[in-house]
Amino acid sequence: MLEINALRIRYGSNEVLKQLSLSLPSAQIHGIVGMNGAGKTTLFKAIAGYNRSFEGSILFDGSLIPTDKVALLETSPFFYSRINGGDYLDLFRVNNPHFALEKWQETFSLPLNRLVETYSTGMKKKLAFLGILALNRPLLLLDEPFNGIDLESNEKIKQVLKALKQKGFTILLSSHILEALTTIADTISYLDQGVIQQTSFPDQYGQLSMLLHKNTNEEYGDWL
Secondary structure: OEEEEEEEEEEOOEEEEEEEEEEEOOOOEEEEEOOOOOOHHHHHHHHHOOOOOOEEEEEEOOEOOOHHHEEEEOOOOOOOOOOEHHHHHHHHOOOOOOOOHHHHHHHHOOOOOOEHHHOOHHHHHHHHHHHHHHHOOOEEEEEOOOOOOOHHHHHHHHHHHHHHHHOOOEEEEEEOOHHHOOOOOOEEEEEEOOEEEEEEOHHHHHHHHHHHOOOOOOOHHHHO
């Protein structure tokens, strides 16, 4: 169980997360949806331990989260200059020699001998995703994992995540697009104005969609 209690994070006078509380069962896929700037990345970095300047508590299976139990895929992953894809993955799998890179290559087909700086945006995101998998950590935080990825790779990643859930991994995905989460998430929590407004289950996703689009102006077409 991932338990977030009264989490409060501010940057100067800007309070990004305001007494945010959330309880999520283990071995499931959970979505966090919210507009750009809603605080999704701030939340993920706090869970991952990147930011410890907060009020409240974050527990995983009843304890503070050790750094070797959580992995974060950032929206825009960092890569060292002049490093190729294979060397990048070697850094991540140093403590996981059983990581079956050859098998993963059959799925993602990355040019591991090429410098990462020559990769497309989608290729970089897939490489970083493989790096996160190579860490083999039970709590995975994937911040906007489908951004910049082609449709086929999106589906492959979703199939991988479903398989990981069956293995007992707990996975959090964020997106500002609800439809990116509805086909895979066991729950989706709506983050807005620094708090979780509601958490929905699959049979409630239609209602959540209506909530997110409540401000849609049907007269847009008349403005042209």
